[in-house]
Amino acid sequence: MGRHIRSAIFKVGGYDWAIRYYPEGPRLPPQGDVVVALELVNPSSDVPRPDIIANLHKLLGEKEGTDVSFDVQGVTFDAHKIILAMRSPVFKAELYGSMMETRMHLIKVEDMQPEVFQALLHFIYTDSFPSTDGLDSDNKTEMVKHLLVAADRYAMERLKLMCEHILSQKISVENVAAIFQFSDQYNCHKLKNACIEFMVMYAVALSVWKS
Template structure:
């Protein structure tokens, strides 16, 4: 049967899309005991652990005495593509840092380099004459050399074919709920926190939190004509908690300094755990994880243990397992008090840092 032009059927229009995105990531390569490695042969290198950027694996190779054809007294540094791939386009940069991670020297390229470790084995890029040894060896502290490599990879996402959509549907505007909180329209519950009152809406709170759902609509629900008093919580923390439940954001964090931010994140994590707000709890863990140092790691580990924060606890244990950090921390009263209250923490640390004599002394004092 032959179709005439009038019998033809129109196929729906389709659209194909290829997405190319920049994915940026960094890796810090710490070389402890640099003086023991500085005199290795020219052309010999030290290699970092493998790290991932843009779905590809990379590593840093550092030549303390330079690559074979480098100038005298110069170091060489390269980033190597470890994943077998036909072609990966990326822009690398390298930075020498001091002990406080402030940049001492930096080199970057403005060109996009093509990594290919299949055909021509052209899988690394870097700087043959990076930095003179004489310019940085005099400022090293604790015999530790820090090199940060930042890789900006250009990643192609698969071509997607789908029916054309004539209109783009805008994302839902959850910020309208925060306006409802600020205006107080239709509020049907009042909270009192340290003398400060807050109006809110039971349905929204119950939607976000199983704890509030049980409190308002469960068998032991609160009477509708009472003011609910919140004990053991700062008013500003509860205000931030309410704001998050309405908007899923905590913009107050962008307006406060580092120490106040850490303080607020700790208290907000406790509140998130109290009201079963898992997303807020994860946000607070990430903030605290990124502000961890020797002055607060014991307090963060205790907080993580009390509130079942696995991500934060794992980060604290790995941080403490570093020999140069562990020796200073285990001697403190705060750490010894923590392991007496939670001896399992010490057992987990043993798995990561078995060779520390100071750790064994603390273990013996608590019967481990």
């Protein structure tokens, strides 16, 4: 093994790590290449992986300790006020502020489909984008658009940006005008720029083809 400098051991994800710096490469004789490597110090550690996300998802599914319910087009969803408030300033105002919903155990959600609210709760509890398996391409796009509207409604910027990114990959000649209008309506700057870039590139390609 080549000459190296090793950092102090640090812990990430329940494991011990170190960084090795090889000024002349990791092998002998020296290769003349500078190499920086990440070393797992205790590969046989029996420390379990972090499971807080899995536990929160389980908490949502089992409904243990729920203290607020939402009526979405006749479908009831149970949740935990503190988790909703932690993830959304709008939920925080509704559940702990001076708004009327503070005194209600069942909150009626207007203008949202049950499957969209369910997907919103999934993201709130797991910080991961909900699965759209089982939906065809058009329905996936519509679901993402509805979820973006929900994210905008509850001021969840990370989810909104994730939706913008997915929609930017779905832009086509057939839908670019509609997506551009949608992005303008909900102040989706990244998505709007993606639409403009697509239209410019298409116009250039069309001009070249005609010439």
